[in-house]
Amino acid sequence: MKILYPFVAVIGLMLIAYFGAQAGLESLFGIVIPYLAITIFIVGFIRKVVYWAKSPVPFRIPTTCGQANSLPWIKQNKIECPSTTSGVLKRMFLEVVLFRSLFRNTQADIYDGPKLRYGSSKYLWLFALMFHYSFLVIIMRHMRLFTDPMPFFVPILDFFDGFLQIGTPPLYISDLIILLGLLLLFSRRIFLPKIKYMSLPADYFPLFLIFAIASTGCTMRFWDRVDVVNIKHLAVGLASFHPVIIGKLNPLFYVHIFLVSTLLAYFPFSKLMHMGGIFMSPTRNLANNSRMVRHINPWNDPALKPHSYADYEDEFREVMVEANLPVDKGLPVKEEEAPAEDTAAE
Amino acid sequence: MYDKGKVLTGLAIFVIIVTFPIWYNASGSEHYPNPKILTKVKDCVMPLAYMRSSHMKLLVDWRDEVLRDGNRTKVTVDGVKYQRSLQDGCMYCHKSKTKFCDECHKYVGTEPYCWDCHFVPKETD
Structure with a gap:
């Protein structure tokens, strides 16, 4: 069920767009919904990040994955346990660009004996790299359709991506890798029992959705080809706020653009927000400097002054002495009385 | 909001990247292609x-x-x-x-x- 529902949802979305576009709703699927989706995406994204930024992080809670800054003769691991801003920047860079914490992924399993075994598990890291980078390349390549003249990076990407010159139009390596990456990420969720147990419809839905987007895109390039000129005319029109749909475009194009709109609108409310969240995670973006800098809890009441132990003892000394509690400083010596016992000296 | 400066800078970068086609197009003008055919023949080999x-x-x-x-x-x-x-x-x-x-x-x-x-x-x- 956890797999079936999101699958049916994606198929349903595809059918809606496929038949909707043929029923004369081209401008709904081609213009209105994309605008709506990008607005939801941008506003939702900002709202989510601002919401996160409003939650206080009173303590330093970075995950320490290496030797912390300590005595001068103990070598600090400056990236895995940074104590300075530059260390944090390095750590964040590696995290965002190379998915360092996925690289550290380990897996525990039980094999005959029975014995427990911990091993490194790099699959998630590898599949994630495959998926994210090919997706990035594909999005950047798509800028060819939204801009005229094109930005400089499109021909460069196009050259290297179509380097193999297989077929006409040439096969893009990124298309192949994103589909493969998605298949591997999906099979990870169905073949590893523990991962399967943890997976929710919200995990499968984006996988299916992006797979459907990529495969409709590939279909339009390699099999059921489309009128690229008029699609670009629509896309440039969308980007310059006077969209025009010329002629009958392939309904697959509307399926593609409707799925992308769904992805954009779904993005701010889903786990896909890790795109913004990775920058906001306090376990990564804080320096481990609690021993050097005093961090004050932001919701402390400023009316409450610090109350040291010495003050506390001054306030309650008499009662404490009466109750035979040890005190640092004895009661002041009064005339006509024997000197008070200095309990702290004992 | 905590770390206002950093968060707002990040969000500004995000909006700039996402709206790339909008401000990139604003400077140039679209050249819609008009391919020229010199012939008396009406039909091509395919539709x-x-x-x-x-x-x-x-x-x-x-x-x-x-x-x-x-x-x-x-x-x-x-x-x-x-x-x-x-x-x-x-x-x-x-x-x-x-x-x-x-x-x-x-x-x-x-x-x-x-x-x-x-x-x-x-x-x-």
């Missing part, structure tokens, strides 16, 4: 819609059949026979590379490798 979306497939299929299989049979459209050849067939009507091919290819940013082997025809106008 217009097919040629618009899939002419590359046709060209490569022809290349494979003619060059690799040595099958040089001509195609007949409306009783007129055309050679299955880029220079002697297609370019009989679609005379100019710059005014026909390049119009759309430049617009959508594709660089077909036809001219890796074929001579670029001289532009006579």
Whole structure:
């Protein structure tokens, strides 16, 4: 069920767009919904990040994955346990660009004996790299359709991506890798029992959705080809706020653009927000400097002054002495009385 | 909001990246292609819609059949026979590379490798 529902949802979305576009709703699927989706995406994204930024992080809670800054003769691991801003920047860079914490992924399993075994598990890291980078390349390549003249990076990407010159139009390596990456990420969720147990419809839905987007895109390039000129005319029109749909475009194009709109609108409310969240995670973006800098809890009441132990003892000394509690400083010596016992000296 | 400066900077970068096509287009003007055909013939070898979306497939299929299989049979459209050849067939009507091919290819940013082997025809106008 956890797999079936999101699958049916994606198929349903595809059918809606496929038949909707043929029923004369081209401008709904081609213009209105994309605008709506990008607005939801941008506003939702900002709202989510601002919401996160409003939650206080009173303590330093970075995950320490290496030797912390300590005595001068103990070598600090400056990236895995940074104590300075530059260390944090390095750590964040590696995290965002190379998915360092996925690289550290380990897996525990039980094999005959029975014995427990911990091993490194790099699959998630590898599949994630495959998926994210090919997706990035594909999005950047798509800028060819939204801009005229094109930005400089499109021909460069196009050259290297179509380097193999297989077929006409040439096969893009990124298309192949994103589909493969998605298949591997999906099979990870169905073949590893523990991962399967943890997976929710919200995990499968984006996988299916992006797979459907990529495969409709590939279909339009390699099999059921489309009128690229008029699609670009629509896309440039969308980007310059006077969209025009010329002629009958392939309904697959509307399926593609409707799925992308769904992805954009779904993005701010889903786990896909890790795109913004990775920058906001306090376990990564804080320096481990609690021993050097005093961090004050932001919701402390400023009316409450610090109350040291010495003050506390001054306030309650008499009662404490009466109750035979040890005190640092004895009661002041009064005339006509024997000197008070200095309990702290004992 | 905590770390206001950093968060707002990050969000500003996000909005700038996401709205890239909008501000990038604002400076330039779109050149909608207008490919020029010099001919009296009305019909191409295939219907217009097919040629618009899939002419590359046709060209490569022809290349494979003619060059690799040595099958040089001509195609007949409306009783007129055309050679299955880029220079002697297609370019009989679609005379100019710059005014026909390049119009759309430049617009959508594709660089077909036809001219890796074929001579670029001289532009006579």
